[in-house]
């Protein structure tokens with residue numbers, strides 16, 4: 488039986504290769520593997536290859552239909568919410584959220600009311616909701632099943648000086664050194680037997696919710712190795728280069744510090760709350776964009792608050808070049824005394840409106856601007872201010888390939904913008920590279936993988952015994968009723 492199945496698959500693969508030039512619809516993505524890849528919102532891509540962003544018309548969305556259904560163990564309909572995002576280039580993102588354990592699950596795709604080749608995709612189940620606490624017993628095989636890459640250069644670099652770590656000693660030194668409760672807050676986390684415990688230090692520890700949530704979500708998916716770590720809850724990295732080597736995990740890195748970088752709380756939360764509380768995420772921004780490149784206005788847009796002097800300078804530059812820029816400050820806090828000069832402040836506009844324009848400016852806030860991932864995903868050309876700050880993925884990016892670099896003092900911004908206007912084909916190519924990069928590296932699956940790999944690599948470096956101190960608080964999993972049967976079976980079609 489098994490070998491027949493294998494043969495059929497081989498023939499199908501062969502046919503696929505032979506006729507790939509005629510393949511009209513390409514379907515791919517982690518949401519097509521719902522038994523193995525559990526996410527708050529699962530997603531996959533459907534690409535109608537006979538349409539591109541020049542020939543795109545909105546009626547494609549009305550011809551393309553999706554139906555996703557399943558049964559509960561008792562045989563009722565599963566509660567599933569489906570969301571179709573039109574990327575306006577001939578492709579769609581289909582995402583769906585399931586609210587309970589489902590069986591006999593099917594994904595049906597139609598074009599002009601006819602099933603698209605390959606559809607329906609059928610799964611016996613169980614398909615788990617993200618809240619299900621059904622961890623895979625082997626972490627390493629889970630990483631493979633989840634389709635994570637094997638390594639990240641940024642992780643290797645961040646961890647390269649850490650070997651045989653005695654976390655008890657390191658923690659003591661961190662507590663002594665960063666004893667500035669007014670300005671510095673962080674939490675010591677322990678994962679032991681796949682349960683999470685923490686003690687927090689400092690006056691402003693509300694952001695521990697973000698760290699809690701990603702650790703809870705990951706430990707529901709796989710049995711974590713025992714590990715302990717310190718997570719910085721502030722934006723600024725803490726451990727200066729040249730000072731004592733202390734392991735602190737931070738959301739933002741800089742050239743002057745050696746903190747271990749994690750995906751920001753912003754992109755992490757948008758991953759965990761995809762199709763939930765958060766409306767701006769890497770997927771929604773691709774569907775929220777209204778216009779293809781060639782219909783967008785040839786100006787650079789920027790909105791934001793006054794968190795850095797170059798943001799005021801940008802207003803000056805824009806006033807000198809109203810034909811090139813649409814720029815406004817939305818809030819005054821850091822430079823209140825300059826509100827008369829640089830105001831009046833303008834109301835916020837929807838982030839999706841940024842992509843009515845071909846060019847977006849990215850300027851640091853207090854640290855790196857955490858909107859950068861969403862700008863990359865929106866299919867515009869990002870003019871990025873040079874910066875000592877970085878997020879977990881910046882080292883994978885190249886200037887002139889994924890964005891146009893701008894000097895820190897913005898002195899070449901107008902030149903760069905004029906270059907983009909006179910090299911539209913190149914600008915369009917860079918914009919497309921950025922979107923592709925975001926799709927392939929910053930989507931929810933990748934944010935889970937980065938955290939998982941990072942904490943796993945870290946756990947290997949700890950030589951002290953991982954223990955729970957008396958003063959630690961247990962962070963419990965939400966109660967959620969699920970069938971955690973460990974049947975992994977998928978019908979091949």
Ligand SMILES: *[C@@H]1O[C@H](CO)[C@@H](O)[C@H](O)[C@H]1NC(C)=O
Pocket residue numbers: 513534535536576578
């Ligand atoms: C859709 O498929 C075509 C042909 O393979 C490809 O050129 C194009 O980049 C794809 N579009 C997207 C958004 O992936």
Ligand SMILES: *[C@@H]1O[C@H](CO)[C@@H](O)[C@H](O)[C@H]1NC(C)=O
Pocket residue numbers: 813836840843
């Ligand atoms: C700037 O952009 C906003 C939002 O798209 C728009 O409402 C406004 O009219 C623009 N201003 C100018 C001067 O083009």
Ligand SMILES: *[C@@H]1O[C@H](CO)[C@@H](O)[C@H](O)[C@H]1NC(C)=O
Pocket residue numbers: 662686687688956957958
């Ligand atoms: C928690 O206990 C550990 C070990 O006894 C100690 O080093 C640390 O200072 C305590 N932390 C707090 C916040 O009380």
